[in-house]
Amino acid sequence: PLAIWLADELAACIGGPGVDCILPLPLSAQRMRERGFNQAQEIARPLSRRFGLALVPDACARVRDCAPQASLPWKERQANIRNAFECRIDLSGKSVAVVDDVMTTGATLNEFARVLKRHGAARVENWVAVRTLPSEYSGKLPLPWNALTCFMSFSTSLKSRPTPAT
Numbered sequence: 459p460l461a462i463w464l465a466d467e468l469a470a471c472i473g474g475p476g477v478d479c480i481l482p483l484p485l486s487a488q489r490m491r492e493r494g495f496n497q498a499q500e501i502a503r504p505l506s507r508r509f510g511l512a513l514v515p516d517a518c519a520r521v522r523d524c525a526p527q528a529s530l531p532w533k534e535r536q537a538n539i540r541n542a543f544e545c546r547i548d549l550s551g552k553s554v555a556v557v558d559d560v561m562t563t564g565a566t567l568n569e570f571a572r573v574l575k576r577h578g579a580a581r582v583e584n585w586v587a588v589r590t591l592p593s594e595y596s597g598k599l600p601l602p603w604n605a606l607t608c609f610m611s612f613s614t615s616l617k618s619r620p621t622p623a624t
Contacts, residue, residue: 464559466504469505476553481515481557483556498559538565539566554579
């Protein structure tokens, strides 16, 4: 299945994780009903097994259904996702990995990291399988960028925008 392949590729980029647990990015209840599965959780499951880390899928929830980020201009995405998540556990002093399938602007991951840090997370790593780029980059970058995807992981904090790991 695709989720296992994405997890394998992502694991190769991550190497040895320095986190305490894995949290898949939550879907809204409506989106979950539509899809029948959370794609981030499907990628997170084999990563959890591979690295021997706890997968905590119910620790957080998406409590506000938002307009799909892909339908919005880049500059509107941060406001759209604000206050969409809640965390139900104490993460004091923990380093956590958030798994998501696709990142475009990083607005969703930034908002989720903000919530996790408010609940005590000392460090949040975002493990993202696929990265899309703005259309102005199409055809101007060498492969694999030309296909608008790459496998990556990066760290984020409340005060800085996420940047790809090198």
